[in-house]
Amino acid sequence: MAPAKQLFRHRHGKHRVFNLFEDHFEVTLANPRRTKTFPGKKTDARDAKWLSELHRIGLVDPSFIPPRDIRELRELTRYRTKLVKMRSAEKNRVQNSLIVSNIMISSVATDTFGKSGLNIIKALLAEEEITEDLLQLIILGKLRSKIPELLEALKGELSETQANKIRIALDNFFNLSEKITKIEALIDEKAKPYHHIVDLLCTVPGIKRTAAIAIIAEIGTDMSKFYSAMHLCSWGGVSPQNNRTAGKNKRVRSKPGNSYLKSILVQCANAAVKEAGTWITNKFNSIKARRGHNKAIVAICRTLLTAIYHIIQKQEAYKEPPVKTLISKSEEQKMIAKLQALGYKVEKV
Numbered sequence: 001m002a003p004a005k006q007l008f009r010h011r012h013g014k015h016r017v018f019n020l021f022e023d024h025f026e027v028t029l030a031n032p033r034r035t036k037t038f039p040g041k042k043t044d045a046r047d048a049k050w051l052s053e054l055h056r057i058g059l060v061d062p063s064f065i066p067p068r069d070i071r072e073l074r075e076l077t078r079y080r081t082k083l084v085k086m087r088s089a090e091k092n093r094v095q096n097s098l099i100v101s102n103i104m105i106s107s108v109a110t111d112t113f114g115k116s117g118l119n120i121i122k123a124l125l126a127e128e129e130i131t132e133d134l135l136q137l138i139i140l141g142k143l144r145s146k147i148p149e150l151l152e153a154l155k156g157e158l159s160e161t162q163a164n165k166i167r168i169a170l171d172n173f174f175n176l177s178e179k180i181t182k183i184e185a186l187i188d189e190k191a192k193p194y195h196h197i198v199d200l201l202c203t204v205p206g207i208k209r210t211a212a213i214a215i216i217a218e219i220g221t222d223m224s225k226f227y228s229a230m231h232l233c234s235w236g237g238v239s240p241q242n243n244r245t246a247g248k249n250k251r252v253r254s255k256p257g258n259s260y261l262k263s264i265l266v267q268c269a270n271a272a273v274k275e276a277g278t279w280i281t282n283k284f285n286s287i288k289a290r291r292g293h294n295k296a297i298v299a300i301c302r303t304l305l306t307a308i309y310h311i312i313q314k315q316e317a318y319k320e321p322p323v324k325t326l327i328s329k330s331e332e333q334k335m336i337a338k339l340q341a342l343g344y345k346v347e348k349v
Contacts, residue, residue: 102156206272
């Protein structure tokens with residue numbers, strides 16, 4: 001006997017109802033954006049009856065709800081994202097206090113919050129006199145060769161107010177770092193059943209383990225929930241909206257989608273395009289020349305998500321496209337035009 005079907009609108013608090021009934025019924029959680037276009041009734045009871053009729057004949061599309069274990073992993077990864085943003089905010093507060101005090105560590109050191117940078121900040125808070133001998137003791141690595149520049153950058157004056165602010169911000173920074181380490185341990189434990197898929201996703205340029213786990217937490221491991229790779233890209237918000245009038249396609253922004261997934265893909269795309277000689281980098285450079293950096297990055301996000309869809313569906317590692325496809329049609333036309341300008345006769349084979 002088939003399980004009874006239940007329909008709930010995707011409103012505040014309905015996830016709790018879904019969690020209670022998902023093990024007993026085939027539950028459809030519908031987005032109001034997809035149902036508000038249907039003419040409804042004036043009262044909630046009549047509106048519910050009308051929605052049930054639409055659901056019975058298959059006119060109510062269900063929202064994508066991953067299994068419970070994926071949802072729990074998603075809660076952890078999203079919480080980690082928020083903690084990282086909070087830690088970044090504390091770093092910005094420390095940096096702002098240093099700049100206000102004319103202490104420009106960032107103009108010399110690559111990372112103000114590296115070991116050497118933190119040692120300098122602690123020395124400033126302890127009101128120690130910053131000398132070359134002191135810097136020789138507290139600075140590590142290649143930064144030692146920049147001690148004269150550091151002495152110039154540290155000639156500012158740190159007031160008591162700014163020092164107290166930095167102490168509080170640093171305390172929050174270290175506390176949040178500790179919490180992030182703990183949440184990452186929980187994420188690793190929860191992601192153990194998916195280590196094989198994580199390894200496959202790590203073969204894609206720009207995707208590392210942390211990003212791979214976050215992607216799985218957002219889209220799950222069952223690609224049958226999406227009609228195609230294009231459907232997944234649309235759901236993720238990395239494909240343009242359709243705006244066609246009188247047979248002409250108008251330029252539109254990418255449609256809204258899963259903001260967490262899109263943020264991860266943008267970070268991965270920015271990392272992927274820095275790898276020289278890859279198909280993705282060449283595609284990025286080709287699009288960037290015509291459409292600009294931002295549109296090119298979104299295009300690479302769509303490329304990555306399409307690859308992720310097929311990797312999870314086929315359980316195969318990422319394969320670099322053939323070298324012959326690295327040259328786009330526009331680049332080919334430019335090369336032909338240059339040869340013709342030099343007096344050569346070019347024939348396509």
